[in-house]
Amino acid sequence: MALPSTYADRNCSLARALEVVGERWTLLIVRDAFYGVRRFGDFATQLGIPRASLTTRLKALVEEGVFERDVDGYTLTPKGIALWPTVRALMAWGDVHYSPAGVKRALRHDADGGLLDAQGRCEQCGSLVEVPETRIEPGPGFQPTVTDPDLVSQAMNQPRRLLDPIKL
Amino acid sequence: MALPSTYADRNCSLARALEVVGERWTLLIVRDAFYGVRRFGDFATQLGIPRASLTTRLKALVEEGVFERDVDGYTLTPKGIALWPTVRALMAWGDVHYSPAGVKRALRHDADGGLLDAQGRCEQCGSLVEVPETRIEPGPGFQPTVTDPDLVSQAMNQPRRLLDPIKL
DNA sequence: GCAGCGTGGTTCAGTGAATGAACCGGGACG
DNA sequence: CGTCCCGGTTCATTCACTGAACCACGCTGC
Known part of the structure; x- marks a missing residue:
């Protein structure tokens, strides 16, 4: 979502959460992960999301600790499961x-x-x-x-x- | 969010919900409404959202039945409160x-x-x-x-x- | 050895949406 | 009549998403 982290929103955990999972596609990626999807290509075909967008999202989600990369793709961390x-x-x-x-x-x-x-x-x-x-x-x-x-x-x-x- | 309502997502209520409240700012608008904000100008200043964007969002949310317009602004409908x-x-x-x-x-x-x-x-x-x-x-x-x-x-x-x- | 293929990406031009600042119009007030 | 407040609209700019093509690596079969 890339909200501009404004002074006004310092005290809103909803805004903070939306900065992480509020972008388009993000929650759908998380949903597919709950369903058991793990591989890059499977996310792409299931969601019909452009591969470039998927790359961006997954990278951001890994950085935020929602997903982690391992041998068989992307899996939810406890923080991701908490969603x-x-x-x-x-x-x-x-x-x-x-x-x-x-x-x-x-x-x-x-x-x-x-x-x-x-x-x-x-x-x-x-x-x-x-x-x-x-x-x-x-x-x-x-x-x-x-x-x-x-x-x-x-x-x-x-x-x-x-x-x-x-x-x- | 304006997801393209794909064949693949027909069976996902999450995708359907995100088409309505998944766009940037939308859930923050809803949050402010829970807090008691009702007037156009108050939403704008509280969120720091461009007024044009706010117009678009509120119009869409009224059309979807999440908000209703009345004399003192925009208030959540039961469907909105269900969020x-x-x-x-x-x-x-x-x-x-x-x-x-x-x-x-x-x-x-x-x-x-x-x-x-x-x-x-x-x-x-x-x-x-x-x-x-x-x-x-x-x-x-x-x-x-x-x-x-x-x-x-x-x-x-x-x-x-x-x-x-x-x-x- | 190498041709093909599956997998996991990257590149890039085109497009549509978000942004922000300025402007507009009606009503209340004095 | 002038001014302010309120709820928007307009518009040029910028930005991110899109989609199609391309690329690199590892594996398989011949």
Whole structure:
């Protein structure tokens, strides 16, 4: 976002956060990382983002400590994983206001299959579900593609646990 | 954000949400509205946003039903108020990772003064606190300004309830 | 050895959006 | 009638995003 770090915004952690993850594409990159995407090319094709933009974003995110580079690509750090409540809140807002048929992706506690409420609590066992214990799967608002998509998309549209790397 | 609404992102409510509130400045405008800002000029001076950009943003947000125009300016609709969990999550992330001295703004249940936890629950009475019942006040990470700021900033830096209009 | 290919980028010209400063017009006030 | 406040608009400049082409490296098969 490159906000000019103004005096006025010194006391706003929202502005500070948006300087890091407020730029176009950034939260979508983070979302794909939660889905298990790790490789440069997979981010590029999944998001349809220009490769130059992706380079810029990933570099900035690595510098900020949201991602780290390792042998098989870019993975979320704990700081990046801490963005999950934000991603979840925005997804929920989008579901409620733009998906009349119901949520496009449902979140469940992988251990017992209980749905997660707005606070991220399992309706089955009542516990706060950690990110790696969260299963994501197509919900009632999900619209299946007619033409079968690429392998990465196929993997992302199967029920799977967050952060589980996509391996083909 | 004006994402090109691609086939690939049809099934992502996060992308849909970011089309509405993902543009630069948008969430900061929403934040100021939670703080009670309602007038065009106040948004402009508080955020330091170019007036032309502010016009564009507010127009888009009114069209999307996030704000509504009324006699005393722009106020959040229920759809806009529903963005509070997102704003709170991002603020919390910014506080944790960029404000070592502690949160810049603390959130309390106005009725009993209990602090809110990460899920928005009052630690005093255990209830989920609604937005208008939330009090926001400077926290330990807050850095007071030396030169006394404008009246609107002064009002925003006092403990106050969310959505309470700023009147001078 | 080398031709092909997958992967992870970089380069660069074109374009559209953000910026900021100046300007405008209506209403309230005196 | 003049002035100020308020909520914008206009416009030239600058900036960042875009998209397509290109590049470098390592691996595989022949």
